Amino acid sequence: MMMSAESLIPMLWSAVTIALYFASRRLHRALGKWWSSPMLVTWIACGALILAFHTTYQDYLRGTGWMITLLGPATVAFALPIHEQRALIRKHWPLLVVGVVVGSAIAFGSSWALAAALDLPSNVRASLLPRSVSTPFAMAASAKIGGLPELTASFTAVTGLFGAAVGDLLLARLPLRSSFARGALLGMGAHGAGVAKAHEIGQEEGAVAGLIMVFAGLLNVVIASFVGVIY
Amino acid sequence: MEAVAEAAEPASRRLGLTPGKRRFLLGLLQIPILFGIWWIADVAVKAGHVPIPGGVAGLFLLWGLLGTGLIPVRWIRGGAKHLLDHLLLFFVPPMLALINHPELLGWMGLKLLLAIVVGVPLVMGGTALVVELGFRWTSRRDDDER
Structure with missing residues (x-):
């Protein structure tokens, strides 16, 4: 089955978010400052990318909503x-x-x-x-x-x-x-x-x-x- | 569930994985167990019209299952550690909803920041002082008994 490019874009946002998260963890291990907190860095970097690509939050959420689902088992x-x-x-x-x-x-x-x-x-x-x-x-x-x-x-x-x-x-x-x-x-x-x-x-x-x-x-x-x- | 977790052990040994990698994979295989507990609790609270969220009900359920030994800790420890270690990844998507709230970047955002900056030291200081007093009081009482 062929998937159209459009249906792949939301999944791409998941990959981007996860990649930024793991990269920011490495960055934090190297710097160790409060402002290098992986949460802050992933948040700002993801936000900047969404704005740069003129993506709406609804489209971003379509690709990453499954992560929010994991908050249940995490609780x-x-x-x-x-x-x-x-x-x-x-x-x-x-x-x-x-x-x-x-x-x-x-x-x-x-x-x-x-x-x-x-x-x-x-x-x-x-x-x-x-x-x-x-x-x-x-x-x-x-x-x-x-x-x-x-x-x-x-x-x-x-x-x-x-x-x-x-x-x-x-x-x-x-x-x-x-x-x-x-x-x-x-x-x-x-x-x-x-x-x-x-x-x-x-x-x-x-x-x-x-x-x-x-x-x-x-x-x-x-x-x-x-x-x-x-x- | 146990069959899955234990069958994974010799298989991973055959594949020549290091103990660290084996523990990592075993943890991943345990996440569905936690998902299952959450799902059961979520269905139960909805069916019973209990107002608490499924995740919290699931926490109480798992706490009870671990306490009574119905589920041994080793079945879920790795999976729980994975989820808790990467908790912040799961709330990055909701945090980005800020994009839909440009009004918070202006005056209202400053007010919110002020509320947090004033509130946090109050919570920290108040909690710590009360616990410290309680600690001194109970340790003095313990000394008296001795």
Whole structure:
């Protein structure tokens, strides 16, 4: 069966995105700066190519939509770190609960207050609320409370990038003696990027950050789901 | 599922693959297992009108399956690591939706940036201080008991 050139173009965008992603990972390994983050580089490079070729986002998505489908199984995969850290959870669950509940409350409250003070439209405001948790959870929560999940993906990315950059400054200034507090700071404030940073600091920081991130994601989605039903 | 994962082992050895490559391929073969769990959970929440998304329900399902030992960790570890390692690749396409929102590149974009720049340190500082206080309180209590 012959495939027309036109039907191949969407698949080409998948290949371009994946190639840029792996190239930017290599670049980041070589440079190691916050601005060389593979997420930022792939995002900007892909965006520049789409604009340069006058492709519409709908056409780009036709070729790459299957990647978004993988966010479902990837969310399921978060059960692995939870299972592997079950000893830590059993021993320190009250601290984890406190961190996740307080962190999520501050994240929701501050986002809501700032968005109201800055007079942002309601769908943008709803997209901003769940941005402190890992992207697949944030997008799912956003969809439930009337936000635009694709905008939430971008806000979450900026949160992670900025959080990883500012995390070092805060860690240096706050009087934190426990690896728990350091892990909670990074996992709650900068989700995936923060967890990566926490693993650089220490094993326990990394494990705590990872757990805080996943549980905050779960709490956000579950609350957003039930809020969505009430509305 | 186990048959697939285990049949792949001697086959890959015959092909003369290095242990690293073998682990990589085994991980790829495990992704369909995670896909299957997500699919079952997604169908179940939709049929039961449960408001939570399929991915989150699938996470709880897999957590339970691993905890009870119904699924051994080695069946899914490689696949889960692949998906989590490359998570950011999967949300590059939704992030590019920004192209459809030129209004965010102007004044509103600056406001959003301001909300994030002010919000992030609040979340970080607040969470860390509360956890630190909780930690000191519980470790003092533990000392008293000792």
